[in-house]
Amino acid sequence: MTTEGASEPLASTRSFGQRSMWVDVLGLLSLVGVLVALYLALLWAPTEAVMGDIQRIFYFHMPSAWVALGPAFTVAFVCSIIYLVKRDLRYDRIAAASAEIGVMFTTITLVTGPIWARPIWGAYWTWDPRLTTTLVLWFIYVAYLMLRASSAPGHKRARLSSVFAIVGFVDVPVVFMSIRWWRTIHPLLISGKGMSLDPSMEFVLMFSLGVFTLLYVYLLIVRVRQEDLKSRVDRLRQQLLMR
Amino acid sequence: MTTLPAIRVRGLWKYFGHFAALRGLDLDVEAGRFLTIFGPNGAGKTTLMKVLSTQSGASEGSVVVGGVELPRGAGELRRRIGVISHNTYLYPQLSAYENLVFYGRMYQVPDLRDRAMSLLEEVGLVGRMDDRVATFSRGMEQRLSIARALLHQPDLMFLDEPYTGLDQHASRMLRDVLETLHTGERTIVLTTHNLEQGLEMCDDVAIQVRGRMVYREPIESVDRASFEQTYFDYVGKEFRWDS
Amino acid sequence: MGFLSRSWAIAQKDIVAELRTRETVISMLLFGFLVILIFNFGIEPGLREENLVKPGVLWAAFTFAGILGLNRSFAQEKENDCLQGLLLCPVDRAVIYLGKFFGNLVFTAIMGVVVFIFFSVLYNVDLVGALLPMVLILLLASVGFSSVGTLFSSVSVGLKTRDVLLSILLFPVMVPVILAAAKSSARVLDGDGLGAGSLWLGLLVVYDVVFLAISVMVFDYTVEE
Numbered sequence: 001m002t003t004e005g006a007s008e009p010l011a012s013t014r015s016f017g018q019r020s021m022w023v024d025v026l027g028l029l030s031l032v033g034v035l036v037a038l039y040l041a042l043l044w045a046p047t048e049a050v051m052g053d054i055q056r057i058f059y060f061h062m063p064s065a066w067v068a069l070g071p072a073f074t075v076a077f078v079c080s081i082i083y084l085v086k087r088d089l090r091y092d093r094i095a096a097a098s099a100e101i102g103v104m105f106t107t108i109t110l111v112t113g114p115i116w117a118r119p120i121w122g123a124y125w126t127w128d129p130r131l132t133t134t135l136v137l138w139f140i141y142v143a144y145l146m147l148r149a150s151s152a153p154g155h156k157r158a159r160l161s162s163v164f165a166i167v168g169f170v171d172v173p174v175v176f177m178s179i180r181w182w183r184t185i186h187p188l189l190i191s192g193k194g195m196s197l198d199p200s201m202e203f204v205l206m207f208s209l210g211v212f213t214l215l216y217v218y219l220l221i222v223r224v225r226q227e228d229l230k231s232r233v234d235r236l237r238q239q240l241l242m243r
Numbered sequence: 244m245t246t247l248p249a250i251r252v253r254g255l256w257k258y259f260g261h262f263a264a265l266r267g268l269d270l271d272v273e274a275g276r277f278l279t280i281f282g283p284n285g286a287g288k289t290t291l292m293k294v295l296s297t298q299s300g301a302s303e304g305s306v307v308v309g310g311v312e313l314p315r316g317a318g319e320l321r322r323r324i325g326v327i328s329h330n331t332y333l334y335p336q337l338s339a340y341e342n343l344v345f346y347g348r349m350y351q352v353p354d355l356r357d358r359a360m361s362l363l364e365e366v367g368l369v370g371r372m373d374d375r376v377a378t379f380s381r382g383m384e385q386r387l388s389i390a391r392a393l394l395h396q397p398d399l400m401f402l403d404e405p406y407t408g409l410d411q412h413a414s415r416m417l418r419d420v421l422e423t424l425h426t427g428e429r430t431i432v433l434t435t436h437n438l439e440q441g442l443e444m445c446d447d448v449a450i451q452v453r454g455r456m457v458y459r460e461p462i463e464s465v466d467r468a469s470f471e472q473t474y475f476d477y478v479g480k481e482f483r484w485d486s
Numbered sequence: 487m488g489f490l491s492r493s494w495a496i497a498q499k500d501i502v503a504e505l506r507t508r509e510t511v512i513s514m515l516l517f518g519f520l521v522i523l524i525f526n527f528g529i530e531p532g533l534r535e536e537n538l539v540k541p542g543v544l545w546a547a548f549t550f551a552g553i554l555g556l557n558r559s560f561a562q563e564k565e566n567d568c569l570q571g572l573l574l575c576p577v578d579r580a581v582i583y584l585g586k587f588f589g590n591l592v593f594t595a596i597m598g599v600v601v602f603i604f605f606s607v608l609y610n611v612d613l614v615g616a617l618l619p620m621v622l623i624l625l626l627a628s629v630g631f632s633s634v635g636t637l638f639s640s641v642s643v644g645l646k647t648r649d650v651l652l653s654i655l656l657f658p659v660m661v662p663v664i665l666a667a668a669k670s671s672a673r674v675l676d677g678d679g680l681g682a683g684s685l686w687l688g689l690l691v692v693y694d695v696v697f698l699a700i701s702v703m704v705f706d707y708t709v710e711e
Contacts, residue, residue: 332571
């Protein structure tokens, strides 16, 4: 059992609290990247022959899904484990920030998907394994944020939400598997396959993936820095009260 | 023979969020002594008792109880400690006897039936042993909780505000039981804010204010007549922040 | 062997306390019956798809009624601060988790079987043929439900919005259990027997084992102070 590292020394968050040059550079890069990605996706990329312009939403849909399901929730899971081992609240803050961003990108995925699906599949929603898993995932991580919102900051909240983050993450592949079995037993009438990518489309997609990942990293740093500062302010206020 | 104190605490800090309930507290209690800790509400007495009785982990500092270092030795120590608090830890839907048998099973007490019966006799509850605790008066409940704490014959006792809510008859009974426990073989720590009851049978007196011990004397050198003034001097001096 | 016998002592104490008041089990059953009743009004009788909808009704009732028991599980340990008394005992935290889990499992499984019998009467299910395989499915689903449910009950018990929060935490994580249980019981209700849904039973077993193990491992963190 590790003792809960108590008061973090003030110095530990100081360096993180200060504005640093490279974070601003990263932010600027993300901004430019997003603008370029917008241009590439909406104007530069050729119009898809069958689906038409609506297909362009795919350049944002897919990268959002990647950021959420890939780095965002994985970082939340890994940092939750590290927190329970090390009892350093910094990792809890990283986990929370990453989950928050993950929920945001999952929401984008869930909104852009149906916009594309309506004209192409003829329905906003189908109980396709990927869609359904994404929806369940969204519920799991919104629950994680609700859990955090109903508890005061500190080690107790960190412990409880880490436990939930671990169980929730392990559940994801099981959810996916069960839903896939469910859908393969009932034949799928409509399928999302059949989209072969032209090299220039592939380039736009790759570019967009890179930009979204960069944006994730930037948002994560900013969000963690905010939380670090908030925690430092709370601590200073408490020290003032005790004086 | 033993030169080791029963309790040895150095630089104990305990945080809840950023609030420090214990602030660098030191404490030594020799084996076999009875220490009473006085302190106003919010002084951190309950927090200290929880740390000493393995219910709560220290944020910083070293805690050795009964020669066992906490939190590492918590599992081993639990066999040897008895806790009586203002909460009784009794299940209201179970009878007095069932409560004792349940806890006895958890402690793996040998000859459990006989042990439970003799304790019920000691606290004067044999006549009500098959009644549900929910039907008990506060005084009877507290008497039963004394029996519960003594089931496994602990050599360290922690009593956290045990007099809370007791009528005179029940307080007297509790005092009599404590007297029989105070044999010189058992280390006892009692917290209270009631000066009269606290001074009655202890060997040592301490005052805790704002998460620190500010006063510590053997009972022989305490002038009972002026102790009230001494207490309010310490509390008043340190306590202006809380009002 | 002290490990299991002491876990059982905890479950036994919960069961005895419940037999005294019957509060939890009765409210679980009534709630389960009501869910079936309400759902019934949404389904057109004699509909061709009625058979497809039926298992969904049963498992919705199971889930909603089951959560009531979990809400009580750790809440009753807060009366008189009993949880602290339990944590003071010289037992591994896994013993406490398993004890609470056994208790919840008993309540959930009994509720499941009784709700199923009620359901089978209202929906003209061949009770004699379906009962045994359904009991097996209900038991496997109850293990999955109670394992994670006991853990999350301990997570949510100290928090402001305890009861609502527990549902929000538990339901999404329960998706595989409910799905597998609904699919395998659909086979049984269609008269195909257990074998036809063996894939789903396998999933239930895997889920039970994996999440029981994880819960035992992390329970400690939810009761630390």
